Amino acid sequence: MMYAKVIVDVTAGQTNKAFDYRIPEELIDLILPGMRVIVPFGPRKIQGFIWEITENTELDRVKPISEMLDPYPVLTNEMLQLGQWLAEETVCFLITALQSMIPSAIRAKPKKILKLSTEEQYLPASLQAVFAGKSSVDWNTIPNEKEIFSSIKQAVEKEEIEVDYLVKDKTKKKTIQSIRMNPQYRGVRFADILGNRAKKQIAVMEWFDTRYPDEKIPIKEVIDTLQTSKHTMQQLITKEMLFLEELEEYRDPYSDRFFEPDPRPELTGQQKHVLAPVRTAVDHNQDTTFLLRGVTGSGKTEIYLRAIEKVLEKGEEAIVLVPEISLTPQMVERFKGRFGSKVAVLHSALSAGEKYDEWRKIHRKEVQVAVGARSAVFAPFEKLGLIIIDEEHEGSYKQEDHPRYHARHIAIWRGSYHKCPVILGSATPSLESYARAKRGVYELLELKERVNNIAMPEVNIVDMRKELRKGNRSAFSELLLQKLKDRLDRNEQAVLFLNRRGYSTFVMCRNCGYTAECPHCEITLTYHHTQRKLKCHYCGYEEPMLTTCPACESEHIRFFGTGTQKVEEELTKLLPEARVIRMDVDTTSKKGSHEKLLQAFGNGEADILLGTQMIAKGLDFPRITLAGVLAADTMLHLPDFRASERTFQLLTQVSGRAGRDKLTGEVVIQTYTPDHYSIEHAKTHDYEAFSLEEMGHRKRSGYPPYYYLALVTIAHEDVVKVMQTAEKIASFLRSSFSPQTKVLGPTVSPIARIKDRYRYQCMIKYRNEPDLKSILNKIANRYQKEMATDKLFISIDMNPQMFM
Numbered sequence: 001m002m003y004a005k006v007i008v009d010v011t012a013g014q015t016n017k018a019f020d021y022r023i024p025e026e027l028i029d030l031i032l033p034g035m036r037v038i039v040p041f042g043p044r045k046i047q048g049f050i051w052e053i054t055e056n057t058e059l060d061r062v063k064p065i066s067e068m069l070d071p072y073p074v075l076t077n078e079m080l081q082l083g084q085w086l087a088e089e090t091v092c093f094l095i096t097a098l099q100s101m102i103p104s105a106i107r108a109k110p111k112k113i114l115k116l117s118t119e120e121q122y123l124p125a126s127l128q129a130v131f132a133g134k135s136s137v138d139w140n141t142i143p144n145e146k147e148i149f150s151s152i153k154q155a156v157e158k159e160e161i162e163v164d165y166l167v168k169d170k171t172k173k174k175t176i177q178s179i180r181m182n183p184q185y186r187g188v189r190f191a192d193i194l195g196n197r198a199k200k201q202i203a204v205m206e207w208f209d210t211r212y213p214d215e216k217i218p219i220k221e222v223i224d225t226l227q228t229s230k231h232t233m234q235q236l237i238t239k240e241m242l243f244l245e246e247l248e249e250y251r252d253p254y255s256d257r258f259f260e261p262d263p264r265p266e267l268t269g270q271q272k273h274v275l276a277p278v279r280t281a282v283d284h285n286q287d288t289t290f291l292l293r294g295v296t297g298s299g300k301t302e303i304y305l306r307a308i309e310k311v312l313e314k315g316e317e318a319i320v321l322v323p324e325i326s327l328t329p330q331m332v333e334r335f336k337g338r339f340g341s342k343v344a345v346l347h348s349a350l351s352a353g354e355k356y357d358e359w360r361k362i363h364r365k366e367v368q369v370a371v372g373a374r375s376a377v378f379a380p381f382e383k384l385g386l387i388i389i390d391e392e393h394e395g396s397y398k399q400e401d402h403p404r405y406h407a408r409h410i411a412i413w414r415g416s417y418h419k420c421p422v423i424l425g426s427a428t429p430s431l432e433s434y435a436r437a438k439r440g441v442y443e444l445l446e447l448k449e450r451v452n453n454i455a456m457p458e459v460n461i462v463d464m465r466k467e468l469r470k471g472n473r474s475a476f477s478e479l480l481l482q483k484l485k486d487r488l489d490r491n492e493q494a495v496l497f498l499n500r501r502g503y504s505t506f507v508m509c510r511n512c513g514y515t516a517e518c519p520h521c522e523i524t525l526t527y528h529h530t531q532r533k534l535k536c537h538y539c540g541y542e543e544p545m546l547t548t549c550p551a552c553e554s555e556h557i558r559f560f561g562t563g564t565q566k567v568e569e570e571l572t573k574l575l576p577e578a579r580v581i582r583m584d585v586d587t588t589s590k591k592g593s594h595e596k597l598l599q600a601f602g603n604g605e606a607d608i609l610l611g612t613q614m615i616a617k618g619l620d621f622p623r624i625t626l627a628g629v630l631a632a633d634t635m636l637h638l639p640d641f642r643a644s645e646r647t648f649q650l651l652t653q654v655s656g657r658a659g660r661d662k663l664t665g666e667v668v669i670q671t672y673t674p675d676h677y678s679i680e681h682a683k684t685h686d687y688e689a690f691s692l693e694e695m696g697h698r699k700r701s702g703y704p705p706y707y708y709l710a711l712v713t714i715a716h717e718d719v720v721k722v723m724q725t726a727e728k729i730a731s732f733l734r735s736s737f738s739p740q741t742k743v744l745g746p747t748v749s750p751i752a753r754i755k756d757r758y759r760y761q762c763m764i765k766y767r768n769e770p771d772l773k774s775i776l777n778k779i780a781n782r783y784q785k786e787m788a789t790d791k792l793f794i795s796i797d798m799n800p801q802m803f804m
């Protein structure tokens with residue numbers, strides 16, 4: 001007998017352990033670790049991953065595996081190990097960790113149905129009404145009544161009905177019908193076989209015989225090219241002179257694009273210097289983590305490209321992670337231009353099917369380079385030679401949902417598994433990474449100059465308080481406006497950056513101060529001009545714009561703050577001749593629109609690119625000579641210990657867009673707090689000085705990189721229940737940890753309520769707490785049942801990045 005240990009798709013109860021199942025005779029040798037199967041679990045059938053194959057079991061009775069879902073393992077052995085580690089590190093279920101590594105298209109949520117196992121007439125009346133002549137019903141259509149559920153329960157126990165799970169792959173492989181010639185007929189005289197009068201059929205056969213004797217040609221192409229008919233083709237297929245085959249088609253989103261071969265520039269001296277140790281590490285299979293700190297425009301991407309070249313020469317594979325918003329066509333082009341069809345792109349804007357296609361190319365070893373956002377770190381390569389994380393400081397590398405992993409952490413794990421180097425690149429590395437480089441945990445590589453010694457742009461700081469005193473109430477200072485005019489005169493381009501956060505428009509009554517808040521979340525509603533609606537960004541709640549104040553009935557209720565749209569309106573009034581492209585969530589929601597807008601700007605169809613976060617990174621356009629930041633402080637005052645760091649990073653990134661080519665660049669930063677060190681150091685492009693000062697603050701207040709943090713959030717609809725649970729958890733933590741570890745709270749979360757659930761949190765600050773994960777795991781296990789049944793919500797974040 002052969003058995004399999006299966007990790008089942010249930011996230012309640014003791015499911016981190018594997019369950020034993022018997023492998024049915026006909027599946028022995030076919031079932032392998034990493035495959036997905038359907039197994040019986042209690043009264044249900046559910047999905048699971050094969051963890052291990054064994055020859056014995058300790059159980060007396062084991063049920064057989066019902067169905068094999070994959071013809072090949074979707075998870076490699078490495079991924080199974082990684083999954084186990086990931087579940088431990090992030091305190092999540094093993095099944096959650098495993099599922100996060102495969103594309104969503106094959107993650108398939110099972111659809112639940114009730115199936116009749118007996119004649120309908122034997123059922124209780126309430127259930128007869130449910131089935132009403134059908135042999136099965138969708139679980140979701142069953143009326144939500146206690147009586148019905150209890151008769152279902154009884155009927156299931158009496159085996160009158162059965163609960164079944166329809167596990168269906170959401171993604172159908174796209175196939176096209178193709179034609180191949182039967183090789184037996186090669187080189188014959190077709191008129192002899194088909195008869196002289198079958199001219200059309202002869203033409204088709206001769207075409208194949210002379211041109212494509214071995215190839216599969218899509219049927220549509222044959223018909224179009226030869227101007228023949230389906231009927232003719234059908235006749236030849238019936239005679240078995242042609243074979244009809246389904247050919248799998250990839251939905252390559254870049255297939256209709258031609259990529260200019262990318263020229264390979266001579267490396268600069270400093271680039272050579274930086275590349276050498278990376279190439280050595282690739283050559284000698286060293287799992288070094290390099291931190292490449294290179295100022296904006298210093299040619300970091302070129303380093304990545306050269307390092308990958310080396311990896312490919314060695315017959316190995318590479319992963320390149322870039323933040324979602326800089327996964328622009330410009331970026332993709334550089335990799336596709338250099339490595340052509342060896343590159344797969346994993347982009348969140350792709351449909352689930354397209355993502356699945358790209359993933360399969362990797363799986364089938366048809367590509368050697370994967371470029372993508374966060375989850376591309378799980379690209380199932382088996383001969384990894386290098387992992388690159390560009391803009392390593394970016395917050396989007398942290399997944400803010402289970403499993404709460406950081407891509408950097410995964411990359412380094414995979415690096416050591418494959419004995420290959422990892423490059424973390426940035427102009428403004430996270431303080432955590434920089435501190436590790438200083439301690440020698442990472443190897444620091446630096447590019448201090450821009451390519452060809454192009455100067456860093458000059459940064460002007462404008463004090464907006466003074467503007468206000470001068471009577472200027474607009475979003476544009478005199479200096480910025482004047483410099484914008486200059487660019488228009490000189491036919492150069494400008495980018496204007498507006499921070500989305502803090503700039504969202506909210507509604508306030510000028511008479512009584514009432515602000516419109518979401519009734520379910522403790523957060524102000526945001527005004528959306530195009531639909532004239534107020535929306536909650538957390539739960540999606542919306543209501544029409546208010547015309548009178550609900551509190552005092554005054555009509556003086558207005559929206560406040562400035563959105564990109566308002567700024568655009570103001571800009572067109574101030575500079576009517578300027579052609580403006582606006583890039584924000586509204587203008588880029590349609591697929592491909594992001595790309596089109598950038599292309600238009602690159603082609604010089606606009607003078608000013610106005611946008612949010614999405615324009616801060618990666619743009620490399622030679623005619624941009626001015627970068628403006630409309631309000632530098634919007635992010636500075638968020639209740640988050642990384643606020644200063646984020647501000648410095650953002651200002652540096654935005655400044656880095658200007659003057660990257662022959663034309664000299666300039667920056668204008670508008671602020672209400674010009675003396676803040678984030679702003680002062682951004683003015684002088686001095687990362688070193690900024691990090692030194694920021695480290696001091698972190699040390700004094702006990703934050704990373706001096707302390708590690710873990711965050712436990714507790715939420716429930718009943719505020720008393722939340723407080724009590726949070727208290728219990730906090731005191732359990734305090735009694736379990738060593739005295740050096742601090743447990744702060746419980747306190748109300750910065751957002752006190754989301755989707756009607758009240759939120760409390762405990763923050764853990766520690767330096768060395770070996771039992772931390774097992775203690776947190778105890779909490780997860782202790783409350784597991786309540787979380788499954790009682791809407792209690794507990795989240796554990798081992799590396800919190802967001803405090804909002």
Ligand SMILES: Nc1ncnc2c1ncn2[C@@H]1O[C@H](COP(=O)(O)OP(=O)(O)OP(=O)(O)O)[C@@H](O)[C@H]1O
Binds near residue numbers: 271295299301451618
């Ligand atoms: N050795 C070289 N010779 C000539 N041009 C180069 C060289 N290396 C890079 N470049 C060019 O310099 C420009 C900046 O390089 P790149 O985009 O790689 O910089 P970066 O460090 O990634 O910048 P950022 O962090 O601002 O995105 C690009 O247009 C690139 O093509």
Ligand SMILES: [Zn+2]
Binds near residue numbers: 518536537539541755
């Ligand atoms: Zn809400």
Ligand SMILES: [Zn+2]
Binds near residue numbers: 509512514
């Ligand atoms: Zn009012």
